[in-house]
Amino acid sequence: MAAATVLYQESENQAENARAEGPELWLTLPELTAVSGWQLKPEGVCKEETCVPVPDSRRAALIRSEASGPRFNLTEFARLIQQPFAYDENNGVWYFGPAGWDWKDRMASRQAPDFELPDLAGRLHTLSELRGRKLFLLFWASW
Protein backbone atom coordinates (compact mmCIF):
# COMPACT_ATOMS: atom_id res chain seq x y z
CA MET A 1 0.00 0.00 0.00
CA ALA A 2 1.24 3.45 -0.79
CA ALA A 3 -0.07 6.98 -0.79
CA ALA A 4 -1.95 7.89 -3.93
CA THR A 5 -2.53 11.47 -5.02
CA VAL A 6 -6.11 11.81 -6.20
CA LEU A 7 -7.14 14.82 -8.29
CA TYR A 8 -10.92 14.65 -8.21
CA GLN A 9 -12.08 17.49 -10.45
CA GLU A 10 -11.16 20.57 -8.42
CA SER A 11 -9.91 18.79 -5.27
CA GLU A 12 -6.52 17.34 -4.53
CA ASN A 13 -6.09 14.78 -1.76
CA GLN A 14 -3.75 12.07 -0.59
CA ALA A 15 -5.07 8.58 0.03
CA GLU A 16 -2.46 7.20 2.43
CA ASN A 17 -3.85 3.67 2.46
CA ALA A 18 -4.60 3.28 -1.24
CA ARG A 19 -3.94 0.00 -3.01
CA ALA A 20 -3.14 0.38 -6.72
CA GLU A 21 -3.38 -2.49 -9.18
CA GLY A 22 -2.29 -0.83 -12.39
CA PRO A 23 -4.90 1.89 -12.96
CA GLU A 24 -7.36 0.33 -10.47
CA LEU A 25 -7.45 2.51 -7.37
CA TRP A 26 -8.78 0.55 -4.39
CA LEU A 27 -9.62 2.82 -1.47
CA THR A 28 -10.82 2.27 2.06
CA LEU A 29 -14.32 3.65 2.57
CA PRO A 30 -13.22 6.61 4.70
CA GLU A 31 -10.59 7.54 2.11
CA LEU A 32 -13.12 7.14 -0.71
CA THR A 33 -15.27 9.81 0.88
CA ALA A 34 -12.31 12.01 1.80
CA VAL A 35 -10.96 12.15 -1.77
CA SER A 36 -14.14 12.08 -3.84
CA GLY A 37 -17.09 12.93 -1.65
CA TRP A 38 -18.82 9.62 -2.53
CA GLN A 39 -20.14 7.38 0.23
CA LEU A 40 -21.10 3.73 0.00
CA LYS A 41 -24.61 3.26 1.41
CA PRO A 42 -27.16 0.43 1.22
CA GLU A 43 -28.94 2.23 -1.64
CA GLY A 44 -25.74 2.68 -3.62
CA VAL A 45 -22.88 5.11 -4.03
CA CYS A 46 -24.11 8.51 -2.89
CA LYS A 47 -23.00 12.14 -2.95
CA GLU A 48 -25.28 15.04 -2.02
CA GLU A 49 -28.61 14.26 -3.70
CA THR A 50 -27.28 11.71 -6.17
CA CYS A 51 -27.18 7.96 -5.53
CA VAL A 52 -25.78 5.56 -8.10
CA PRO A 53 -27.03 2.00 -7.60
CA VAL A 54 -24.39 -0.73 -7.78
CA PRO A 55 -25.30 -3.15 -10.60
CA ASP A 56 -24.93 -6.80 -9.55
CA SER A 57 -22.76 -7.52 -12.60
CA ARG A 58 -20.25 -4.84 -11.52
CA ARG A 59 -20.33 -5.45 -7.78
CA ALA A 60 -17.20 -7.63 -7.61
CA ALA A 61 -15.23 -5.16 -9.73
CA LEU A 62 -16.34 -2.26 -7.51
CA ILE A 63 -16.35 -3.55 -3.96
CA ARG A 64 -14.38 -6.19 -2.16
CA SER A 65 -13.98 -7.30 1.44
CA GLU A 66 -10.57 -7.61 2.93
CA ALA A 67 -9.38 -8.58 6.37
CA SER A 68 -8.61 -4.92 7.04
CA GLY A 69 -12.05 -3.82 5.87
CA PRO A 70 -14.00 -3.20 2.66
CA ARG A 71 -12.41 -1.46 -0.30
CA PHE A 72 -13.91 0.43 -3.24
CA ASN A 73 -12.47 0.72 -6.76
CA LEU A 74 -12.77 4.40 -7.71
CA THR A 75 -11.45 3.68 -11.20
CA GLU A 76 -14.15 1.13 -11.94
CA PHE A 77 -16.73 3.55 -10.56
CA ALA A 78 -15.43 6.17 -13.02
CA ARG A 79 -16.12 3.73 -15.85
CA LEU A 80 -19.61 3.14 -14.51
CA ILE A 81 -20.51 6.85 -14.46
CA GLN A 82 -18.69 7.61 -17.74
CA GLN A 83 -16.14 9.73 -15.97
CA PRO A 84 -12.83 10.15 -17.82
CA PHE A 85 -9.67 9.43 -15.87
CA ALA A 86 -5.93 9.44 -16.39
CA TYR A 87 -3.28 7.97 -14.13
CA ASP A 88 0.47 8.23 -13.73
CA GLU A 89 2.01 5.05 -12.38
CA ASN A 90 5.46 6.53 -11.69
CA ASN A 91 4.19 9.14 -9.25
CA GLY A 92 0.96 7.46 -8.12
CA VAL A 93 -1.30 10.28 -9.35
CA TRP A 94 -4.89 9.82 -10.56
CA TYR A 95 -7.05 12.46 -12.22
CA PHE A 96 -10.83 12.07 -12.45
CA GLY A 97 -12.90 14.42 -14.63
CA PRO A 98 -16.63 15.18 -14.81
CA ALA A 99 -19.22 12.40 -14.68
CA GLY A 100 -21.17 11.59 -17.84
CA TRP A 101 -24.25 13.47 -16.64
CA ASP A 102 -22.11 16.65 -16.44
CA TRP A 103 -20.41 16.56 -19.82
CA LYS A 104 -23.02 15.03 -22.10
CA ASP A 105 -25.63 17.27 -23.79
CA ARG A 106 -23.98 20.34 -22.38
CA MET A 107 -25.29 22.81 -24.92
CA ALA A 108 -28.91 21.77 -24.41
CA SER A 109 -29.55 25.11 -22.72
CA ARG A 110 -28.01 28.43 -23.75
CA GLN A 111 -27.21 29.40 -20.20
CA ALA A 112 -23.59 30.43 -19.93
CA PRO A 113 -22.04 28.04 -17.37
CA ASP A 114 -21.56 29.70 -13.99
CA PHE A 115 -18.13 29.67 -12.40
CA GLU A 116 -16.16 31.08 -9.48
CA LEU A 117 -12.60 32.30 -9.92
CA PRO A 118 -10.20 34.56 -8.02
CA ASP A 119 -8.92 37.90 -9.29
CA LEU A 120 -5.30 38.97 -8.96
CA ALA A 121 -5.92 40.15 -5.41
CA GLY A 122 -7.33 36.72 -4.53
CA ARG A 123 -10.95 37.91 -4.24
CA LEU A 124 -13.48 35.42 -5.59
CA HIS A 125 -15.93 36.40 -8.33
CA THR A 126 -18.79 34.44 -9.90
CA LEU A 127 -20.47 34.92 -13.25
CA SER A 128 -23.87 34.88 -11.56
CA GLU A 129 -23.03 37.90 -9.38
CA LEU A 130 -22.91 39.98 -12.59
CA ARG A 131 -26.33 38.81 -13.80
CA GLY A 132 -28.38 41.74 -15.10
CA ARG A 133 -25.64 43.24 -17.27
CA LYS A 134 -24.42 42.50 -20.74
CA LEU A 135 -21.11 40.72 -20.29
CA PHE A 136 -18.13 40.44 -22.59
CA LEU A 137 -16.12 37.43 -21.44
CA LEU A 138 -12.63 37.08 -22.84
CA PHE A 139 -10.27 34.13 -22.32
CA TRP A 140 -6.58 34.87 -22.84
CA ALA A 141 -3.18 33.52 -21.82
CA SER A 142 0.47 34.49 -21.66
CA TRP A 143 1.26 31.50 -23.82
Added chain:
Amino acid sequence: MREELKDRNFEVITIACDAKGRAAAEPFTTAAHQQHPSLIDEKLAVAELYDTRNVPAAFWIDERGRMVRANDPIYAQRRNRETGEVTLNTDYLDAVRDWVAKGPESKFLMDQERLSARMPALDADDVAAAAHFHLGTYLALHGHTADALVHFKAAHALRPENWTYKRQAWSFGDIERDYGTTFQEAVKDPKSGSFYPPLDLVERG
Protein backbone atom coordinates in the same frame (compact mmCIF):
# COMPACT_ATOMS: atom_id res chain seq x y z
CA MET B 1 -14.21 50.51 -24.68
CA ARG B 2 -15.15 49.20 -21.29
CA GLU B 3 -14.94 52.71 -19.87
CA GLU B 4 -17.11 53.99 -22.71
CA LEU B 5 -19.80 51.38 -22.17
CA LYS B 6 -19.72 50.65 -18.47
CA ASP B 7 -22.59 52.97 -17.58
CA ARG B 8 -24.82 51.20 -20.08
CA ASN B 9 -25.15 48.02 -18.06
CA PHE B 10 -22.12 46.42 -19.65
CA GLU B 11 -19.08 44.79 -18.10
CA VAL B 12 -15.93 43.07 -19.32
CA ILE B 13 -14.53 39.99 -17.61
CA THR B 14 -11.15 38.67 -18.61
CA ILE B 15 -9.97 35.21 -17.65
CA ALA B 16 -6.32 34.24 -17.85
CA CYS B 17 -6.33 30.50 -18.40
CA ASP B 18 -2.81 29.79 -17.38
CA ALA B 19 -1.48 26.88 -15.36
CA LYS B 20 1.32 29.13 -14.17
CA GLY B 21 -1.34 31.33 -12.62
CA ARG B 22 -0.86 34.83 -11.29
CA ALA B 23 2.85 34.92 -12.00
CA ALA B 24 2.21 34.51 -15.71
CA ALA B 25 -0.77 36.87 -15.92
CA GLU B 26 0.37 39.73 -13.70
CA PRO B 27 2.87 41.41 -16.04
CA PHE B 28 0.16 41.78 -18.68
CA THR B 29 -2.68 42.88 -16.44
CA THR B 30 -0.71 45.45 -14.49
CA ALA B 31 0.49 47.02 -17.72
CA ALA B 32 -3.08 47.25 -18.97
CA HIS B 33 -4.42 49.09 -15.86
CA GLN B 34 -7.53 46.97 -15.85
CA GLN B 35 -10.55 48.06 -13.86
CA HIS B 36 -12.86 45.21 -14.74
CA PRO B 37 -12.87 41.78 -13.07
CA SER B 38 -9.60 40.20 -14.19
CA LEU B 39 -9.66 36.56 -13.16
CA ILE B 40 -7.21 33.68 -13.07
CA ASP B 41 -8.20 30.18 -14.17
CA GLU B 42 -5.17 28.28 -12.95
CA LYS B 43 -6.65 24.84 -13.42
CA LEU B 44 -8.08 25.71 -16.84
CA ALA B 45 -11.36 24.40 -15.49
CA VAL B 46 -13.45 27.32 -16.74
CA ALA B 47 -11.59 27.30 -20.07
CA GLU B 48 -12.74 23.70 -20.37
CA LEU B 49 -16.29 24.54 -19.34
CA TYR B 50 -16.42 27.02 -22.25
CA ASP B 51 -14.54 24.64 -24.53
CA THR B 52 -11.87 27.18 -25.44
CA ARG B 53 -9.65 25.30 -27.85
CA ASN B 54 -7.42 28.31 -28.30
CA VAL B 55 -7.06 31.84 -26.99
CA PRO B 56 -8.16 34.53 -27.38
CA ALA B 57 -11.79 33.42 -27.20
CA ALA B 58 -14.61 35.88 -26.56
CA PHE B 59 -18.19 35.22 -25.48
CA TRP B 60 -21.15 37.61 -25.19
CA ILE B 61 -23.60 36.89 -22.38
CA ASP B 62 -26.90 38.73 -22.06
CA GLU B 63 -28.60 40.13 -18.96
CA ARG B 64 -30.36 36.83 -18.34
CA GLY B 65 -27.11 34.89 -18.36
CA ARG B 66 -27.63 33.40 -21.82
CA MET B 67 -24.82 33.09 -24.34
CA VAL B 68 -25.46 35.17 -27.46
CA ARG B 69 -22.05 34.88 -29.13
CA ALA B 70 -19.50 32.16 -28.57
CA ASN B 71 -15.85 31.62 -29.21
CA ASP B 72 -14.78 34.70 -31.20
CA PRO B 73 -11.01 34.55 -31.81
CA ILE B 74 -10.57 38.20 -31.01
CA TYR B 75 -8.68 40.76 -29.03
CA ALA B 76 -10.06 44.29 -28.87
CA GLN B 77 -6.65 45.52 -29.94
CA ARG B 78 -3.49 44.07 -31.30
CA ARG B 79 0.02 45.22 -30.52
CA ASN B 80 2.48 44.64 -33.32
CA ARG B 81 5.35 42.85 -31.58
CA GLU B 82 7.98 44.39 -33.78
CA THR B 83 6.81 47.97 -34.15
CA GLY B 84 4.84 48.25 -30.89
CA GLU B 85 2.00 49.80 -32.87
CA VAL B 86 -1.44 49.20 -31.39
CA THR B 87 -4.36 48.77 -33.75
CA LEU B 88 -7.94 48.67 -32.61
CA ASN B 89 -10.20 46.00 -33.98
CA THR B 90 -12.81 48.56 -34.93
CA ASP B 91 -15.25 46.27 -36.74
CA TYR B 92 -15.50 44.01 -33.74
CA LEU B 93 -15.74 46.89 -31.27
CA ASP B 94 -18.53 48.39 -33.39
CA ALA B 95 -20.37 45.08 -33.24
CA VAL B 96 -20.12 45.14 -29.44
CA ARG B 97 -21.44 48.72 -29.39
CA ASP B 98 -24.28 47.63 -31.67
CA TRP B 99 -25.22 44.94 -29.17
CA VAL B 100 -25.07 47.32 -26.21
CA ALA B 101 -27.28 49.78 -28.09
CA LYS B 102 -29.81 47.35 -29.56
CA GLY B 103 -29.75 44.37 -27.23
CA PRO B 104 -31.69 41.42 -28.68
CA GLU B 105 -32.31 43.41 -31.88
CA SER B 106 -28.60 43.40 -32.70
CA LYS B 107 -27.88 41.44 -35.84
CA PHE B 108 -24.55 40.24 -34.52
CA LEU B 109 -26.08 37.71 -32.16
CA MET B 110 -25.83 33.98 -32.77
CA ASP B 111 -28.83 31.68 -32.80
CA GLN B 112 -28.88 28.22 -31.21
CA GLU B 113 -27.61 26.57 -34.37
CA ARG B 114 -24.57 28.82 -34.68
CA LEU B 115 -23.87 28.58 -30.96
CA SER B 116 -23.96 24.78 -31.14
CA ALA B 117 -21.55 24.87 -34.06
CA ARG B 118 -19.13 27.02 -32.01
CA MET B 119 -19.48 24.78 -28.96
CA PRO B 120 -20.21 21.29 -30.24
CA ALA B 121 -21.28 18.44 -27.97
CA LEU B 122 -18.44 16.61 -26.24
CA ASP B 123 -17.65 12.96 -26.84
CA ALA B 124 -15.67 10.40 -24.85
CA ASP B 125 -12.41 11.32 -26.63
CA ASP B 126 -12.86 15.00 -25.75
CA VAL B 127 -13.16 14.32 -22.05
CA ALA B 128 -10.41 11.71 -22.11
CA ALA B 129 -8.09 14.26 -23.76
CA ALA B 130 -9.03 16.77 -21.06
CA ALA B 131 -8.20 14.27 -18.32
CA HIS B 132 -4.74 13.63 -19.80
CA PHE B 133 -4.18 17.38 -20.22
CA HIS B 134 -5.10 18.15 -16.61
CA LEU B 135 -2.90 15.31 -15.29
CA GLY B 136 -0.05 16.48 -17.53
CA THR B 137 -0.39 20.02 -16.19
CA TYR B 138 -0.32 18.79 -12.58
CA LEU B 139 2.77 16.66 -13.22
CA ALA B 140 4.54 19.50 -15.07
CA LEU B 141 3.87 21.94 -12.24
CA HIS B 142 5.35 19.43 -9.78
CA GLY B 143 8.53 18.95 -11.78
CA HIS B 144 7.75 15.54 -13.28
CA THR B 145 8.40 16.74 -16.81
CA ALA B 146 8.99 13.40 -18.54
CA ASP B 147 5.85 11.92 -17.01
CA ALA B 148 3.88 15.06 -17.91
CA LEU B 149 4.97 14.72 -21.53
CA VAL B 150 3.35 11.29 -21.81
CA HIS B 151 -0.01 12.77 -20.89
CA PHE B 152 0.33 15.95 -22.93
CA LYS B 153 1.09 13.82 -25.98
CA ALA B 154 -1.90 11.60 -25.24
CA ALA B 155 -4.14 14.70 -25.08
CA HIS B 156 -2.69 16.02 -28.36
CA ALA B 157 -3.19 12.66 -30.08
CA LEU B 158 -6.84 12.45 -29.01
CA ARG B 159 -7.64 16.06 -29.84
CA PRO B 160 -5.12 17.46 -32.34
CA GLU B 161 -7.36 20.46 -33.03
CA ASN B 162 -7.22 21.71 -29.46
CA TRP B 163 -4.62 24.47 -29.44
CA THR B 164 -5.01 25.22 -25.74
CA TYR B 165 -3.67 21.75 -24.94
CA LYS B 166 -0.72 22.25 -27.26
CA ARG B 167 0.22 25.83 -26.39
CA GLN B 168 -0.04 25.37 -22.65
CA ALA B 169 2.00 22.11 -22.86
CA TRP B 170 4.70 23.77 -24.99
CA SER B 171 5.02 26.55 -22.42
CA PHE B 172 6.37 24.00 -19.93
CA GLY B 173 9.32 22.92 -22.01
CA ASP B 174 10.95 23.26 -25.36
CA ILE B 175 8.74 22.40 -28.30
CA GLU B 176 11.56 21.16 -30.53
CA ARG B 177 13.30 19.11 -27.85
CA ASP B 178 10.15 17.62 -26.36
CA TYR B 179 7.83 17.32 -29.34
CA GLY B 180 10.20 17.18 -32.28
CA THR B 181 8.44 19.95 -34.14
CA THR B 182 8.27 23.74 -34.39
CA PHE B 183 5.36 26.11 -33.92
CA GLN B 184 5.23 26.83 -37.66
CA GLU B 185 5.11 23.14 -38.56
CA ALA B 186 2.52 22.35 -35.91
CA VAL B 187 0.23 25.09 -37.18
CA LYS B 188 0.46 23.70 -40.72
CA ASP B 189 -0.30 20.10 -39.73
CA PRO B 190 -3.62 19.27 -41.45
CA LYS B 191 -4.73 17.07 -38.51
CA SER B 192 -4.91 20.08 -36.25
CA GLY B 193 -7.35 21.99 -38.38
CA SER B 194 -7.30 25.77 -38.31
CA PHE B 195 -5.59 27.72 -35.55
CA TYR B 196 -8.70 29.76 -34.91
CA PRO B 197 -12.34 29.25 -35.79
CA PRO B 198 -13.44 31.77 -38.42
CA LEU B 199 -14.56 35.13 -37.06
CA ASP B 200 -18.13 35.17 -38.25
CA LEU B 201 -19.02 38.82 -37.84
CA VAL B 202 -21.62 38.97 -40.60
CA GLU B 203 -24.87 40.66 -39.64
CA ARG B 204 -27.81 38.31 -39.67
CA GLY B 205 -31.31 39.61 -40.25
